[in-house]
Amino acid sequence: xxxxxxxxQVPDSWAEKKxxxxxxxxxxxxAVLNDLDEYAVEEALRIVEAHGGNDEGxxxxxxxxxxxxxxxxxxxxxxxxxxxxxAILITDAALAGADALLTSEVLAKVISTEGFDLxxxxxxxxxxxxSVVPAMISARLDWPQLTFAGSVTVDPSLSYVSxxxxxxxxxxxxxxxxxxxxxxVEKINEPRYPSFKGIMAAKKRNIETKDLVAIGVKAxxxxxxxxxxxxxxxxxxxxxxxxxxxxxxxxxDFLAESKLI
Amino acid sequence: MSTVFILADxxxxxxxxxxxxxxxxxxxxxxxxxxxxxxxxxxxxRAKTLTNGPITSIIVVExxxxxxxxVSACAxxxxxLISQKSPVALLVASxxxxxxxxxxxxxxxxxxxxxxxxDIDSNLTATQVIFGGSATVHSKVSQGTSIVTLxxxxxxxxxxxxxxxxxxxxxxxxxxxxKATVKSSQAPVKGGRPELTEANIVVSGGRGTNGDFVxxxxxxxxxGAAVGASRAATDxxxxxxxxxxxQTGKTVSPQLYVACGISxxxxxxxxxxxxxAIIVINKDTEAPIFELADFGVIGDLFSVLPAATEGVNxxxx
Ligand SMILES: Cc1cc2nc3c(=O)[nH]c(=O)nc-3n(C[C@H](O)[C@H](O)[C@H](O)COP(=O)(O)OP(=O)(O)OC[C@H]3O[C@@H](n4cnc5c(N)ncnc54)[C@H](O)[C@@H]3O)c2cc1C
Ligand SMILES: Nc1ncnc2c1ncn2[C@@H]1O[C@H](COP(=O)(O)O)[C@@H](O)[C@H]1O
Numbered sequence: 336x337x338x339x340x341x342x343x344q345v346p347d348s349w350a351e352k353k354x355x356x357x358x359x360x361x362x363x364x365x366a367v368l369n370d371l372d373e374y375a376v377e378e379a380l381r382i383v384e385a386h387g388g389n390d391e392g393x394x395x396x397x398x399x400x401x402x403x404x405x406x407x408x409x410x411x412x413x414x415x416x417x418x419x420x421x422a423i424l425i426t427d428a429a430l431a432g433a434d435a436l437l438t439s440e441v442l443a444k445v446i447s448t449e450g451f452d453l454x455x456x457x458x459x460x461x462x463x464x465x466s467v468v469p470a471m472i473s474a475r476l477d478w479p480q481l482t483f484a485g486s487v488t489v490d491p492s493l494s495y496v497s498x499x500x501x502x503x504x505x506x507x508x509x510x511x512x513x514x515x516x517x518x519x520v521e522k523i524n525e526p527r528y529p530s531f532k533g534i535m536a537a538k539k540r541n542i543e544t545k546d547l548v549a550i551g552v553k554a555x556x557x558x559x560x561x562x563x564x565x566x567x568x569x570x571x572x573x574x575x576x577x578x579x580x581x582x583x584x585x586x587x588d589f590l591a592e593s594k595l596i
Numbered sequence: 597m598s599t600v601f602i603l604a605d606x607x608x609x610x611x612x613x614x615x616x617x618x619x620x621x622x623x624x625x626x627x628x629x630x631x632x633x634x635x636x637x638x639x640x641x642r643a644k645t646l647t648n649g650p651i652t653s654i655i656v657v658e659x660x661x662x663x664x665x666x667v668s669a670c671a672x673x674x675x676x677l678i679s680q681k682s683p684v685a686l687l688v689a690s691x692x693x694x695x696x697x698x699x700x701x702x703x704x705x706x707x708x709x710x711x712x713x714x715d716i717d718s719n720l721t722a723t724q725v726i727f728g729g730s731a732t733v734h735s736k737v738s739q740g741t742s743i744v745t746l747x748x749x750x751x752x753x754x755x756x757x758x759x760x761x762x763x764x765x766x767x768x769x770x771x772x773x774x775k776a777t778v779k780s781s782q783a784p785v786k787g788g789r790p791e792l793t794e795a796n797i798v799v800s801g802g803r804g805t806n807g808d809f810v811x812x813x814x815x816x817x818x819x820g821a822a823v824g825a826s827r828a829a830t831d832x833x834x835x836x837x838x839x840x841x842x843q844t845g846k847t848v849s850p851q852l853y854v855a856c857g858i859s860x861x862x863x864x865x866x867x868x869x870x871x872x873a874i875i876v877i878n879k880d881t882e883a884p885i886f887e888l889a890d891f892g893v894i895g896d897l898f899s900v901l902p903a904a905t906e907g908v909n910x911x912x913x
Contacts, residue, residue, distance in 0.1 A: 371844070435709065436702060461843065464726075464866075465711045466692070470667070470699035479776035480668055480700075483692055497779070500666075502692035503793075503838065503846060507666065508779040515776070521844050522837065557738065558708030562721060564733040570888060573874075577881075578895025583903020586875065587911065589891040593873060595797070595852050596819065596908055 336386060336491045338379045339398045339451045340419065341442055341472070342372040344410035345462040368410035371457035373526035376414045378519050379455050380527075382489055389420055396420040398449070402430060402441050408542055415537035416529035423449075427546040429554035435463070436558045439471030444550050447476055452513040453496065458483060458520050469518035479511035482518040598626035599681055603633075603674065603688040603697060604654075606642055608786070613794045614689040616649040616753035618746055622687050623650035623754070624718045630760070631677060632656045633670050635663055643762050649753065651760040655681075661769040664778055667693060671700030672773035677765070678705055678741055685720055685737075690745035690847070691793070698743045707740025714750040714849070714870060729869030748793040749849040750870070784838050792822045792839060797852045798871070800824035800841055802864075804857015804878065804897055807834040811901040812856055818908040824848065824868075826858045842867035856897045860885025877901065 347365040376399065383395040398421040399414040401407050411422045425441055433441070446454055456469040473480035481487075485501035497510035501520055529537070547554055576585055590596045600622040605612045615630070622628040628651045634642050639656035646654055655677060661669040674697065678686065686701060688694035690712045702709040713722035720742045724733045737743065792798060799821045801812035809823070816823045825835035827842055841848055843863040853871035858864060860876075860883055868874070869888065876889040877897045886892045893900050 435699070439703070459843070464843075466695045467699035467702075467709065467711060470696040471703050473668075474671075474700045474703035477772050477775075480696070481776055482667075482696060501837075503784065504691075504693055505781060505783045507781045509666065509776050510779055511776040558702070558706075558740070559710055559735055559737045562734040562736055564731055566731050567725070567729065570890075573890040573892060575881075575886060575889065575892040575894065578893050578900055580899075581903075582877075582893040582895045582900045583905075584907050586877075586891065586893055586900065586904045587907030589875070590852075590908070591911065593890075595873065596911060 336383060336395045336453065336489070337398070337449070337451045338382065338396070339400050339446055339449065339454045340372070340375045340379045340414065341454065341456045341468070342376065342399050342401050342410060342414050343369045343460045344401065344403050344407035345369045345460055366406065366409065368413045369457055369460050371459055371461065371521055372414075373417075374519050374521050374523055375455040375457045376417050376419060377524045377526040378487060380418045381524060382453070382487065386489070386491055389418070391420070398423065398451070400442060400445055401425070402433070402438055404431075411542055412537050413529065415540050416533040417527055418533055422540065422542045424542050424544045425546070425550060426544060427554070429547055432557075433554070434557050434559060435465050435467045435471060437554065439468050439475055441547070441550065441552050442468070443472050443475035444552050445545070446472065448550075452491070452494070453489070454478075454514075454516045456516070456518040458518050469516060473516040476514075476516065479515045481509055481511060481515055484517050484519045485522055487517060487519070487523070598684040599629050600626045601674070601677070601681075601683040601686045602628060602630050603686070603694065604630045604642070604646060605689050605694070606645075607791075608783075609638065609642060609645070611642070611645040612791075613753060614746070614748040615646070616755060617748065617751040618687045618689065619649040619651050620754045621716050621746060621751050622685070624716070625685055625720060627652040629653045629655055629681065629683065631674060633662050633673055634658050636660050639764065646760065647758060648755045649758055650756070651758050653761045653763060656762060656764045657767055658764075659767065659769060661774065663781070665769065665774045665776065666778045667696045668700065668773040668776060669769045671697050671704065672769050673767050674701050675704040676767050683741060685742040685744065687716070688745050690747045694745050698745050702743050705740050707743050708737035709743040709745075710735055710737060711745045712847070713744050713746050716744055716746065725870050729865070747847060747849060747870070789816065790820065790822045792824055792841070792846050792848055795822035795848070795850055797821035797854070798824045798841070798848050798850045798868075799854040799856065800826065800858060800868075801829055801835070801856050802826035802858030803828040803832075805829060805834065807832065809835060811898055811905070815854070815901045815905045815908070818905045821854075826864050855885050856901060858885055859883045860888065
C-alpha cells in the first residue's frame with residue numbers, strides 16, 4: 336500500500352494573528368504542523384503497521400505532501416519524525432495566498448502522478464478552517480470520498496477500504512475501492528510523539544521540493560477575493576462578580592435586564 | 597430577476613430552521629429556488645414543509661442514490677441543476693455535509709466558494725468572522741456561481757407564508773459520483789431539547805462539572821436552552837460527542853451562551869465566539885473565558901446554577 340498524507344503548516348493557534356492586505360500574516364507567527372493533520376499521519380502509520388509495517392524497500396510506504404512556503408519543511412520534518420518514509424513539498428511564490436480551489440488543484444496533481452492507493456487528510460486546517468480541501472481533492476481526482484472518518488478499516492488484498500463517517504448528521508458506514516481519499520476526525524486516534532530514533536531518521540530524509548513548473552500547474556487568478564478586513568473591536572469588558580451566595584440571583588437579574596428571559 | 601439556489605436541509609423529514617435562514621439571505625439577491633433532494637416517495641412531503649419563508653420555487657429531485665452514495669451523489673445532482681438553471685449563487689448550511697457539497701460543486705462548476713459566512717448582502721458580498729472572533733472579513737466569489745456556506749443561527753429567518761411553485765425533476769446520477777457506497781446510516785438521536793446550532797440559548801458544561809451535568813441541564817431546561825459541552829467533558833464520556841462545542845465540535849451562534857466550568861481554550865472559543873451574549877461561571881478568576889464574558893460569576897457552578905435555575909423558574913410562575 337502506498338499512502339499519502341496531506342499536511343499543512345499553520346500559524347500556532349495560540350499565537351496572535353494579524354492581517355496584511357486581507358490575508359493572514361504568516362511571516363511573523365510561530366508555525367506548527369496543523370494539529371488535525373497529526374491524526375492523519377498517525378492513522379496512515381497505523382494502517383501500514385497493521386499490514387506489515389513501512390520498512391524501506393517493503394510494499395508499504397507513507398509519503399507526506401504539503402503545499403506551503405519553504406519554511407513548511409519544519410512541519411514536514413515533524414511528520415517524517417513520526418515515521419513517514421518520504422516527503423514532497425510544493426513551494427512557489429505564485430502560491431502565496433492560494434485559495435482552496437488552487438490548493439486542491441496542486442495537491443491533486445501531485446497525488447495523481449505518484450500512484451497512491453490511499454490519501455489521508457485532516458478534516459480542517461486550523462487557520463483556514465474551511466474543511467473543503469479533502470472533498471475538493473477527491474472531486475478533482477474522481478476518487479471516492481471517505482470523509483470525517485472516526486475509524487478506518489482496509490483490506491489491501493481486496494483494495495477495499497471502509498470508514499465510519501461521524502458528523503452532526505449521525506454515523507454512516509461507507510465503503511469503496513482503492514484508490515480513495517479519506518479525511519479523519521480527531522477522535523480517531525492519539526498521535527504518537529516522535530521517538531528519538533524517528534527524529535534522527537527524519538533529519539536524514541530528503542524532502543523533495545517542487546515548484547509549479549515541475550508539477551505542471553499554472554497558478555490562475557483566484558476564485559474569490561477579499562474586499563476588506565477589519566479587526567473587530569475587543570468585546571466591551573463585561574460585569575464580573577464574585578459569588579457571595581447571591582451570584583445566581585444576580586445572574587438572573589442580568590438575564591432579565593438584557594431581556595434574555 | 598436572477599435565481600439563487602438554496603439547498604434545503606431536513607431533519608426527520610422536516611425542513612430545519614437553517615433552511616429558512618438560507619431562504620431569507622437568498623431573497624436579498626434574487627428569486628429563491630429551494631432544492632429538495634429526497635429519497636423516492638418523500639419529495640412531496642418534504643416540499644410541504646417549505647411553505648414558510650421567501651421561497652419562489654421548489655425543485656424536487658427524488659433518487660435513491662442520495663441515500664446510497666451520500667454527498668457525492670447529492671453534489672452531482674446540484675451540479676446538473678446548476679447547468680440547467682444557471683443560478684447566480686448557491687447557498688448551503690455551514691455544516692460538514694454542506695461544506696462538502698460546496699467543495700464538490702465548486703470543483704465541478706469551476707466556481708469560487710466562501711465557507712462559514714455569518715451574513716451575505718444583495719451584492720453577494722459575504723461576511724466572515726475569523727481568528728476566533730477577532731477579525732471581520734468581507735469577500736466575494738469572483739468566478740462562476742457564488743457558492744457560500746452560511747453558519748446557522750446568524751440570520752433572522754423571515755417566516756411569512758409563501759406559495760412556491762413545485763417542479764419535479766428527474767436526474768441520472770453520474771457513475772463517478774457513485775464510487776463510495778453508504779452501507780448503513782444511523783441518524784442522531786434527538787432529545788427533548790432544542791438542537792444546538794438552532795437554539796437561542798446554549799448552556800454548556802466543561803471539566804468543572806466533574807461529570808455531573810444535572811445542574812447544567814436543569815438550568816438549560818429552565819431557559820428552554822440546548823446543552824453543550826467542552827471537549828474535556830465529551831472525551832471523558834460525560835456527555836455525548838454530538839454536543840461538543842468548538843473547533844472539532846459544533847459552531848454555535850446563540851443569543852446567549854452560558855459557559856459553566858469551562859476554561860476557554862482557543863479550540864472551545866472557536867465554536868462559540870460569535871454568540872451574542874456570553875455568561876461565564878467559573879471558580880478561577882484567571883480563567884481566560886472571562887475575557888469574553890458579558891456577565892461573569894466567579895464561583896462554584898454547583899451553587900450558582902441551582903440558585904439561578906430557581907430564580908428563572910420563580911420569574912416564570
Ligand atoms: C485538535 C484539538 C481540537 C480540540 N477541539 C476542541 C473542541 O472542539 N471543543 C473544546 O471544547 N475543546 C477542544 N479541544 C480541547 C481544548 O484545548 C481544551 O482542552 C478543552 O476545551 C478544555 O475543556 P474545559 O474548559 O472543560 O476543561 P479545563 O480547561 O480543565 O477547564 C475546566 C474549568 O472549570 C473550572 N472549574 C472547576 N471546577 C469548577 C466548579 N465546581 N465550578 C466552576 N468552575 C469550575 C476550572 O477553574 C477551569 O477553568 C481541542 C484540542 C485539540 C488539541
Ligand atoms: N496547503 C496544504 N498542503 C497540504 N495539505 C493541505 C493544505 N491545505 C489543506 N490541506 C489538507 O486539507 C485538510 C483540510 O484543510 P482546509 O480545507 O483548509 O480546512 C487539512 O487538514 C490537510 O490535510
